[in-house]
Amino acid sequence: MRQLIDVVSRNHVTITGNREGPALVLAHGFGCDQHLWHLVAPLLEPEFTIVRFDHVGSGRSDPRAWDPERYSRMESYAEDVVDVCRGLDLGPVVFVGHSVSATIGALASAAAPDAFSALVLLVPSPCFVDDPATGYRGGFSAADIDELLESLEANYLGWTGAMAPVIMGNPDRPELGDELTEIFCRTDPEVARIFARVTFLSDNRADLAAVPVPSLVVQCAHDAIAPREVGAFVHEQIPGSELVTLNATGHCPQLSAPDETAAAIAAFARRIG
Numbered sequence: 001m002r003q004l005i006d007v008v009s010r011n012h013v014t015i016t017g018n019r020e021g022p023a024l025v026l027a028h029g030f031g032c033d034q035h036l037w038h039l040v041a042p043l044l045e046p047e048f049t050i051v052r053f054d055h056v057g058s059g060r061s062d063p064r065a066w067d068p069e070r071y072s073r074m075e076s077y078a079e080d081v082v083d084v085c086r087g088l089d090l091g092p093v094v095f096v097g098h099s100v101s102a103t104i105g106a107l108a109s110a111a112a113p114d115a116f117s118a119l120v121l122l123v124p125s126p127c128f129v130d131d132p133a134t135g136y137r138g139g140f141s142a143a144d145i146d147e148l149l150e151s152l153e154a155n156y157l158g159w160t161g162a163m164a165p166v167i168m169g170n171p172d173r174p175e176l177g178d179e180l181t182e183i184f185c186r187t188d189p190e191v192a193r194i195f196a197r198v199t200f201l202s203d204n205r206a207d208l209a210a211v212p213v214p215s216l217v218v219q220c221a222h223d224a225i226a227p228r229e230v231g232a233f234v235h236e237q238i239p240g241s242e243l244v245t246l247n248a249t250g251h252c253p254q255l256s257a258p259d260e261t262a263a264a265i266a267a268f269a270r271r272i273g
Contacts, residue, residue, distance in 0.1 A: 007084050007088070008087075009062050010062045011080065013088065014051070015049065017044065018047055021049050022048055022049065023048065023093040024265065025093045027096065027104065027105065028054070028055070028098055029099030029199075031183070031187050032098075033058045033187075034052035036098065039255060040254045040262045040265070043258065043259065043262035051088065051093070057071060057195060066191065068194055071194060077104045077198075078104050078111060081095070081108040082108050085108075086115050092115060094118045094119070095118075095120070098122045098252075099225075099251065102122060103124060103125070105121065106238075107207060117213060117272055118216070121216065122253070123220060123253065124217060126207070126208055128140050129141070130142075136233065137227060139224070139230065140200075145201065148196075149200065152192065156193070160185055168250045169224060170249050180252060205237065208234060208238050209237055214241075216264070217234050217235045218231075218253075220248045220251070222250070226251060231243060242268070244268075
């Protein structure tokens with residue numbers, strides 16, 4: 001009971017939906033919180049148990065749990081995910097990880113395969129930096145990433161206003177960029193600085209082959225942050241994985257295309273379950 005209480009409060013875990021249905025754990029990406037799923041969750045709740053949580057340092061997670069040294073490692077976030085999945089005692093879960101949380105989910109499944117029945121990797125990127133030596137295209141040069149991090153660290157609020165519309169795409173729907181900006185602005189700048197370095201400087205390409213559970217890679221047709229070459233790479237590296245391309249634009253399809261995103265998640269979870 002103590003472990004459950006600690007996990008629920010530490011990560012502000014919320015559980016909704018059909019308690020008789022399979023469990024889907026929805027994990028947000030950098031700079032966000034569980035609110036990012038507010039359009040997708042209601043579409044899945046009639047059929048599935050829906051678990052949402054905030055990574056430590058994000059949203060309404062317990063601020064006392066934040067430690068800058070611990071959370072400068074991707075593996076620490078993966079350890080927290082395992083804690084959440086095991087602590088809730090819902091059996092093996094389908095973990096749905098958005099952006100950097102896709103990589104976190106891959107690491108967590110390799111460390112604790114019994115806790116997961118499957119992974120859904122939504123617009124994943126195991127490495128954002130291009131690697132010309134191998135022909136890998138992550139979407140950014142090393143100089144691009146340096147500039148991005150310098151801008152974020154110098155003026156986080158200014159960075160959010162400039163980057164949120166780029167991340168979201170859909171310039172004809174500016175309200176989406178405004179919503180993402182609002183979510184970003186709820187994150188403490190110091191937390192964002194450290195999590196950004198974890199997100200944009202990590203290279204977890206070699207870890208993909210160790211994913212031990214059925215996996216679905218979901219990419220968008222147009223994504224300025226994780227181009228389609230990245231989705232294809234992740235699909236090729238994870239044994240037996242499936243690849244779906246949404247007819248969507250941007251890096252947050254749970255906001256820009258919630259119906260299509262929910263449908264892809266549900267179809268895969270039904271087949272696995």
